[in-house]
Amino acid sequence: MTADMWIALAILALAIVFFVTEWLRVDVVAIAVMVALTLTGLLSAPESISGFSNPAVLTIASLFIVGGAVMQTGLADAIGRQILKIAGASQARLTAVIMVAVGLLSAFMSDTGTVAVLLPAIASLALSAGTSASKLLIPLAYGSLLGGATTLIGTPANIIVSDLLREQGLRPFGFFDYTPIGLPIFIAGILFMLLLGRRILPDYRPKQEVQRVETPEELVALYRLPEDMFRLRVRRASGLIGKSIAQSGLRQDFGVTVLDILRAKSGNNYPVLQKKEYETISPAAQAAIDAGDILIVRGQGTDVSQAAARWNLGVQPAQSGGDYSLISQEAGIAELLLPPRSSLLGKTLVETRFGSVYGLTVLGIHRPGVEEPLDLKETVLSFGDILLVQGPWQNILSLRDRPRDFVVMGQPEAMLGPPARAKAPLALVVLAGMLVLIVTNAVPIVAASMLAALAMILTGAVTIDEAYESVDWKSIVLVAGMLPMSIALERVGLVSVAAQGLTGSLGALGPLVVLSGLFILTSLFTQVISNTATTVLIAPIGLAAAQNLGVQPYAFVMGIAIAASMAFATPVASPVNTLVMGAGSYRFADYIKIGVPLILLSLIVALVVLPWLFPF
Secondary structure (H helix, E strand, O other): OOHHHHHHHHHHHHHHHHHHHOOOOHHHHHHHHHHHHHHOOOOOHHHHOHHHHOHHHHHHHHHHHHHHHHHHOOHHHHHHHHHHOOOOOOHHHHHHHHHHHHHHHHOOOOHHHHHHHHHHHHHHHHHHHOOOHHHOHHHHHHHHHHHHOOOOOOOHHHHHHHHHHHHOOOOOOOOOOOHHHHHHHHHHHHHHHHHHHHHHOOOOOOOOOOOOOOOHHHHHHHHOHHHHEEEEEEOOOOOOOOOEHHHHOHHHHHOOEEEEEEEEOOOOOOOOOOHHHEEEEOOOOOOEOOOOOEEEEEOOHHHHHHHHHHHOEEEEEOOOOOOOOOOOOOEEEEEEEOOOOOOOOOOOHHHHOHHHHHOOEEEEEEOOOOOOOOOOOOOOOOOOOEEEEEEEHHHHHHHHHOOOOOEEOOOHHHHHOOOOHHHHHHHHHHHHHHHHHHHOOOOOHHHHHHHHHHHHHHOOOOOHHHHHHHOOHHHHHHHHHHHHHHHHHHHHOHHHHHHHHHHHHHHHHOHHHHHHHHHHHHHHHOOOOOHHHHHHHHHHHHHHHHHHHOOOOHHHHHHHHHHHOOOOOOOOOOHHHHHHHHHHOOOHHHHHHHHHHHHHHHHHHHHHHHHHHOOO
16 A cells, blocks of 8 residues: 555545535535645646546536426426326325336426425325325335436436446447346336335324414424414514514524514504505514514414513404415415434524524424424424424525535425426426437437526526526535545555455456446445545446456446445435435334335345346
């Protein structure tokens, strides 16, 4: 081992530690890797940032925009609901239809977006069919992962592997090259769920089904919020005038939460209350209270009365459907699931300073299996808790940039404005055109995807701002930052060392055993770090192992790409697993019981099909 090898290995080991522990965001870790490679001299500065010009990175970014347009126009939702219409009340039929539906959609767009679109509908289907959501939501998540493995654009891992082959002067994989192996594994996964998985799946039936909702309006009705909402008019003689929300002590002293401030535009302190005469002021901690303001508050009637008496405020109930609503084009409510590694766990909302940090108000806390309401000030937050929050839609959406802390349930982006449904046919035409270009190899995939993204913008299916917002920049930086790491590992000889170790220990048993070793190694890594990072690190080892054995590399690298999608065994292996966890009331062990057998089944299918498709 040379000094450069030890340096590269140290950088890689530290990166993996940070990926697993999530002490830093994955994109920050990727940037740190690029800087470390430059400072240590393993790569030049241009080489360290070369990932950002890699065709695979540009392709993935463009596909995010295409997928965002499909979402924005309502096309994905319409397709999903049409497919789900054929589902009956039979649990077996529901399971099969759900997995086929989500698999078809995930083959052409983001699996996370697909699951987010279909999750509310699946929860409603479970309720109407008299079954528990826990019987259907893991099949929903796993179906999306299996479906993504069936096409070139179904997952970034497939694109990365194909681009690696192209860089090595080998024939890259085409659009449907993944289908002959991905489809048998997909079918095997469905059969597994029908014959064995649905019997292993837990049957959790919480008394309060807070997750089974489709719209913010249903959340309002479900939580019965208007019953403890009030309007407090700030009179001329009120002691609150000139004080900030924080100085008022309404929440600290009386347990009364200010949701919004309505301020008259006319300057008249006592106009007739009409919503059109008021502007909404965000109830930030520093927001000052003026005479004539209407404070929309939530709290127990006795607490509100005490606060009104203390500060000389007029009290009126805020009835649902009346002059004020929690939901508008600017603001609304949503549910947030706390994942296993959220920084909020073990703290109260007061300790997290939730309102001032995130610009949102927590209206309620639901804990699966707990029916009685939880105290907003005293409750210590736990994994699986669901927070009902109210505030600007943009603030709610911004929490999606903090997946370690929150999973945003449903589609709050739909409330920012009516979807451009008139553009849905155009989006469908653009999507179909992109697929034709990729399938026929008329142009390189990077050109086809960029052309489709541009067409989505020019046709108005998605605005340029929405296009930027639809790109998961964290994933882009992750891929771009880790690609130079693979260059460094190969340059210092670590890829050759790993490949020689693999072939030296397993090579005598034949390439099929080496393939199984690569598949198992990849599937283990993908349970704890992203499938894109896993693929970037292991695919070069598979390619070198094939060269050492003197065999064709296609089966090895295809097996690595497929294994990277087998993120079944932990709730943090993939965002879709985390997304369904709270809605299905799943526990960590549920993923292990279902996921490990499914990974082994996928391995068996891969070992049978891959040598036949790509002879060694």
